[in-house]
Amino acid sequence: MSALSSPASLDRELSAIAGNANVSRTGSGGFNINGVVPAAVVSPASPEEVGAVLRLANDRGLVVAPAGGLTKQQIGSVPERVDILLSTTRMNQIEQYDPGDLTVSVAAGMPFAEMQRTLSEHHQWVPCDAANLDRATIGGLLATGASGPLKSTFGHMRDFCIGVQFITVDGKVAKGGGRVVKNVAGYDLMKLLTGSYGSLAVITRANFKVFPRPRQMRTFICSFGSLEEAIKFRTFIFQSPLTPMCMEIISPRAPEYLSDPGPVHDPDDYAPEQPLSLPAIEWQIALRAAGSDNVLARYARELGSAVAHTLEGAEEERYWSWISHFEQSVLARHRNAMVIYTHLTIQGVEPALQALERVAPDYNLIPAAVGRAATGHLVLALMPLSVDPPSAMQYANCVSAFRGMLPPGSSAEVAQCPVEAKLHFDVWGTTPTDVNMMRAVKRAIDPKNILNRGRFIV
Amino acid sequence: MDSSIIRQLRKIAGKDAVLDRPEELMLYEYDAGVDKHRPGAVVFAQNAQQVSQIMRLASEKKIPVVPRGAGTGLSGGAIARREAIVLSLARMNKILEIDIPNQRAVVQPGVVNLELSNATAKYGYYYAPDPSSQKACTIGGNVSENSGGPHTLALGVTVNHVTGLEIVLPSGKIVEFGGKAQDSTGLDLTGFFVGSEGTMGVVTKITVKLTKLPEHVTTLLGIYNTVEDAANTVVAITQSGVTPAALEMLDGWMVRCVEANVHAGYPEDAAAVLLIELEGMKEAVEEQAEAVSAVCMQQKAREVRHAKDEKQRQLLWLGRKTAFGAVGRVTPSYYTQDGVIPRTKVPYTLAEIERISKKYGLIIGNVFHAGDGNLHPLILFDGRDPKQTENSKKAAKEIMACCLSFGGSITGEHGVGMEKMGLMTAMFTEDDLEVMVRLRNAFNPESILNPQKVIPDLHFCREITGPLPKAKVEPVAEVSAGRMPV
Numbered sequence: 055m056s057a058l059s060s061p062a063s064l065d066r067e068l069s070a071i072a073g074n075a076n077v078s079r080t081g082s083g084g085f086n087i088n089g090v091v092p093a094a095v096v097s098p099a100s101p102e103e104v105g106a107v108l109r110l111a112n113d114r115g116l117v118v119a120p121a122g123g124l125t126k127q128q129i130g131s132v133p134e135r136v137d138i139l140l141s142t143t144r145m146n147q148i149e150q151y152d153p154g155d156l157t158v159s160v161a162a163g164m165p166f167a168e169m170q171r172t173l174s175e176h177h178q179w180v181p182c183d184a185a186n187l188d189r190a191t192i193g194g195l196l197a198t199g200a201s202g203p204l205k206s207t208f209g210h211m212r213d214f215c216i217g218v219q220f221i222t223v224d225g226k227v228a229k230g231g232g233r234v235v236k237n238v239a240g241y242d243l244m245k246l247l248t249g250s251y252g253s254l255a256v257i258t259r260a261n262f263k264v265f266p267r268p269r270q271m272r273t274f275i276c277s278f279g280s281l282e283e284a285i286k287f288r289t290f291i292f293q294s295p296l297t298p299m300c301m302e303i304i305s306p307r308a309p310e311y312l313s314d315p316g317p318v319h320d321p322d323d324y325a326p327e328q329p330l331s332l333p334a335i336e337w338q339i340a341l342r343a344a345g346s347d348n349v350l351a352r353y354a355r356e357l358g359s360a361v362a363h364t365l366e367g368a369e370e371e372r373y374w375s376w377i378s379h380f381e382q383s384v385l386a387r388h389r390n391a392m393v394i395y396t397h398l399t400i401q402g403v404e405p406a407l408q409a410l411e412r413v414a415p416d417y418n419l420i421p422a423a424v425g426r427a428a429t430g431h432l433v434l435a436l437m438p439l440s441v442d443p444p445s446a447m448q449y450a451n452c453v454s455a456f457r458g459m460l461p462p463g464s465s466a467e468v469a470q471c472p473v474e475a476k477l478h479f480d481v482w483g484t485t486p487t488d489v490n491m492m493r494a495v496k497r498a499i500d501p502k503n504i505l506n507r508g509r510f511i512v
Numbered sequence: 513m514d515s516s517i518i519r520q521l522r523k524i525a526g527k528d529a530v531l532d533r534p535e536e537l538m539l540y541e542y543d544a545g546v547d548k549h550r551p552g553a554v555v556f557a558q559n560a561q562q563v564s565q566i567m568r569l570a571s572e573k574k575i576p577v578v579p580r581g582a583g584t585g586l587s588g589g590a591i592a593r594r595e596a597i598v599l600s601l602a603r604m605n606k607i608l609e610i611d612i613p614n615q616r617a618v619v620q621p622g623v624v625n626l627e628l629s630n631a632t633a634k635y636g637y638y639y640a641p642d643p644s645s646q647k648a649c650t651i652g653g654n655v656s657e658n659s660g661g662p663h664t665l666a667l668g669v670t671v672n673h674v675t676g677l678e679i680v681l682p683s684g685k686i687v688e689f690g691g692k693a694q695d696s697t698g699l700d701l702t703g704f705f706v707g708s709e710g711t712m713g714v715v716t717k718i719t720v721k722l723t724k725l726p727e728h729v730t731t732l733l734g735i736y737n738t739v740e741d742a743a744n745t746v747v748a749i750t751q752s753g754v755t756p757a758a759l760e761m762l763d764g765w766m767v768r769c770v771e772a773n774v775h776a777g778y779p780e781d782a783a784a785v786l787l788i789e790l791e792g793m794k795e796a797v798e799e800q801a802e803a804v805s806a807v808c809m810q811q812k813a814r815e816v817r818h819a820k821d822e823k824q825r826q827l828l829w830l831g832r833k834t835a836f837g838a839v840g841r842v843t844p845s846y847y848t849q850d851g852v853i854p855r856t857k858v859p860y861t862l863a864e865i866e867r868i869s870k871k872y873g874l875i876i877g878n879v880f881h882a883g884d885g886n887l888h889p890l891i892l893f894d895g896r897d898p899k900q901t902e903n904s905k906k907a908a909k910e911i912m913a914c915c916l917s918f919g920g921s922i923t924g925e926h927g928v929g930m931e932k933m934g935l936m937t938a939m940f941t942e943d944d945l946e947v948m949v950r951l952r953n954a955f956n957p958e959s960i961l962n963p964q965k966v967i968p969d970l971h972f973c974r975e976i977t978g979p980l981p982k983a984k985v986e987p988v989a990e991v992s993a994g995r996m997p998v
Contacts (some may be wrong), residue, residue: 154751155854155885175752199700210695226943235851237657237921239705239939240966241927241948242671245703266753292615295727295793298866348795366653380938399614410580429694445660465697478606485697486676490688491955493701498954499947511698 061093064116068096068138071106076144083140087119087509088132089473092139099144101219101227107264108256109225111138112244113328117507119251122163122191126198130251130509132476142193145258148172157216157233159261160194164204171419173286179267181208185379193257199249202378203300203342208265212248217261220247220254223500224257227258235263246495248481253480254499262412268344271299273373276339281305281411284337285404287360288427291341294356300342302377303427305407306334310374311383311422311435326427338362339427342374342490380424385470392419392449393439393470394456399432412435417452418444434466449475483509513552513595517573521555521597524565529556529603539571540598543585544645546847547930551578556603560686560716561680566599567714567960568684576963577682581622581653582646584586588931589657589709589965590790593849596611596963601652608717613723614694615677617949617964621652621715628720637722640667644833652715655957657884658707660925662758662832663789665883668725669925671706676719677704679712680962692719704951709927710962712955724779726791729757731819731828734786734808739866739878741765742784743859745811746882749788752807753764754800758789759883760832763862766839766877766890773838776831777824782814786882787832824953825993836890843875845895847904848888851915852924865889872903876911887915912938928966936968946972965977 061079076097084091116137121127123143130213142163150159153176160169166180167187171266173179183202184195194200195217201210203431208214211289217231219244223261230243246258250319278284284303291301304312326363343353365373398406407423415423418439425432436452438444444452449471456464468481489511496503513532531554532538537665541550550875552575557563570577579599600887606623612635617628622967625646629638636877642661643649649659655677660669667673690702701792703710709826736742741763749759764783771780778785785810805816819825839846853861862878869876880888889911895903912922912935922928922935937947945967952967954974967973 073706107820152854152856154747154856156750173800197580199695200676209668209672212700215667222947226947228944229940230948232921233919234854234921234924236664236669236852236881236886236924238660238669238925239923239932241656241951242704242707243947243951245671245706248703249698249700269753289613292724297724297792339930345793345796346536346799347663349793352793352795357828368894397693397696399616401613402693424977431694440983463693463696465693466696474877480912482697485691485956486691486693487696487698487701489698491681491687491689495699495701495951496703498950501620512765 064094068094068107068112071100071110072103076252080422085114085124085249086477087127087136090133090136093135094117094137095139095141097141097144103141103226103497104221104256104258105227107138107140108221108223111504112223112502116504118504119506120193120197120256121195121488125184125186125190126194126200129198131339131481132473133506133508140256142191142256142258144281147366149259153178156264157261158264159217159233159259159260160188160192162257163191163260166190166192166195168231175263175266175427175512177267177269177398178264179260180214180264182211182214183374183378184383192260195246196257196260196334197250197252201431203302203374203426206301207299207428213250214262215244215260216263216270218244218247218257219259221256221258221504223255231261233261251441251506253496253499253506253510268299270350271342271344271370272350272353274341274353274361274393275365276341276357276360277362278337278339279335281337281404283406284339287339296343296353296356296459298341298343300340301409301426301428302376303342303403303423303425304338305421307422308380308424309338309421312373316338319503326354340377366474377424381433381435382397384422384437387435390472391445391470392452392468394434394453394466395469396425396430396434397465398432399461399463401429401430402464403427403430403432404463406432406460409456413456413459416443416455417448419452446472446475446478450478453479483512516567517575518553520569521553521566523832524569525555527559529558530547530554533746540580540583541591543588544585545586545588545929545931546811547588547591547847549593550592551598552595554598554600556600557768558603560680561563563599563680563714563716564684564686567680567682570597571682571684571933571960575958576960578962579651579656579714582624582648584649585653585657585929586850586926587923587931589927589962590653591930591931591962601714602650604716610635611692612637612722614692616719617722618717618719619651621655621718622717623651623656624896625649625651625654626782632722634724639720639725640673640724641670644836649719651718655706655715656708656710657716657925657927660881660886662760664883665759666755666757671703673721674702674706675719677702677705677715678717680714681718682713682956682958686716689717706859709966711952711959712967728794728797729789729791729825730797731825732788732801733778733817733819733828734788734803735813735815735817736784736786736811736812737782737783738863739784741863742786743814745786745808747805747856748811750802750883752803753801756788756804756883757791758787759879759881760787761785761836761880761882762787762832763878765875766835767841769838769877770831770835773841774830774834776808776827778831787828803905817833832879833927839877839892841996843892845893845906847891848989849891849908849911850923850926851887851920853885853887853915853918853920857918858882858885861887861914861918863910868907868910872907874907881924885920889946919945930965933966933968942970942972943971946976948978949973
């Protein structure tokens, strides 16, 4: 807490802005961000109230963490302190939806799945299949640039977001873009805010272009004896006329985590379904195709004997939900697992997966991976063995060894790992984009660094 | 321009790489839009180091610099005011790398858009954004303007196809954003930079996505007896669940204009035609073509023609892509707008444009990207007649007011530049614009680069930016005679 304001007076001032009922004190044992408990939680009801909270914080130099459904707050470095957790969840309405225009305008605190349900009544969707969409809010998904397997074809939030309203630290209600699908008036603030992890401004509303939802989908799961064979198959797909909506690569140990959560053992216990003495070697590629019977029949024909299973209907939906929740499934069973997100070139996928398989055992970690084979966005999990859990330094050394083996231009951020380990390395790692320029942008819009101080790369 | 500056520019870029004689500078005083200003000098950089040295010199001497590609822009983004240096990237025109396994190409900014697709076609790939000027416009210019084109309906605009940039900042510093991976850790400065209209940095290298050529392409021509039926079809197709690769509309006046020019095969008695392209797997395209034809007929199309072969398909597209040129044949001047409206408002807006046309007694032709509601009304007038010139401006203003009343945009793909700067306050509040100025200043703190573009000079700009470079005080000339875009 800043020396400039006592906890009681801050509470009073926040209450004056948002009302008594919408300000609370979390206290120890409550919600924390990497072990740091926010001093106060405030839930403003409008962009103007968000502005008033930010102005207050900026004047006092208080650190603010914008928050939605709290599904991704543990990503990032350990904050030195959090004075105010600013929740957007009271701003949760669809503000405008015209199915004929294929656009929707939504307040940032609405859970994504709620918006998606409204769109699905008109056979439309925003093609995002990130995890925890029942809780994750529109604003949170934008701020974290969240995505799932559909990223292969549709890109991620930045590619659907056509307008954004946000609040700056000096309390200004500002916007970028608009409500039409094509628009180059002014700078593209949607791109800047997507994936900025709440470090530049607080998003209060977003406009999206929506898409017709495919009426029929089918999934073809293909199995291979080695990574090399799986990658060869990917090249075959690239060279074929097929245009699958999703193309996931699944490492030998990953299928164990592609199921509904089973009974939880000791969360630190690595308890594989199959004994480790039978090493899993099978790599899979899962293709999801959309289209008419004729189109899907063509897939079956072209893929031929490579297909081990075909999934349809509810079974298919469930399978892709498991893929989206791979990380959550790992963490439910291994509290101390480490999860890494990669940004790779297409050709970087194979060396990155080789690096994972090679590095993990050196640090007593078990590797598993699921990810977008066509775009290089992998979710890599490293699970500790309960018999010989790694030290904090071992996590750090493992990450550093792994990053060292990636092709130049790659980036790999550590999304989850024990807090103690985070103190020993940079969770964000290197990036091909000029970091000084990122910092200059941050300074231009949050000069006192009150938004998510110390958590993001800027 | 000061002769010592010219000397220093020659020292940096070479003797034959600097123009300063009036007859030479005349060629650089316009783009494909309406504004016109003569620069102080033109310098052709050949590599990023030269760009860096030029920027350092300009920053030191406080001389504004305006980056320029092929000059095909429609909003004055590449036009410099007097005493400014035009920095042409046209000689940096090499394709540096075609990397098929990673589905990327690395190009210099002066590479012509269509040349990249031509160079990659033999591998089964192409560069998807296709502005109508793609035979001439450069990819560097496309990045600055975030250019669109007919085929961006399904595949997105330039920003969706750029993954990496090398930028020279006004200070002369060379920085990299992104690379060959689709994205990277940290702020998406690549995405933010695209469409910044040369006001943040000079692009010297671009990494773009290459897209697999579709297995099958079909082009349909829907022919209508009324504009309204055609406009309703656009709404109905959007709602049918089919996303065409392109969905373009030409009204009857444009059809006749185009036919007189290139004989594309559009029926001259039609009130409107829709050009609909479908692409993808053969099975999907065939089914979609059937579905789209049915929608057209339900919406009272007189006839739906399918292009029989590639030659016929190319001819249909030639009509669309040369439409602006065709207009140039029949009128001394015209003014093209670029407003965007929600798709369901297309029928109403076209009726409104018709009313405005009658009100001012001016022909307004319509040829536009109907699928994304991006209108291009062309207002014909004779620039020598002050009354007509005046009326054309009034008509333009009314059309724009109509677009904005539906929550639309002043520009879908042509950019703000100098031409639409005055309209920015109709779309954005001062707070919105102030945030934009603060962000621009993180890159271009002294407005050396492309000053007085995109964001109007409101009171807060001076407060934030401080004293302006001297060329900023030059007044913007009146809208002059329209030029023929490529």
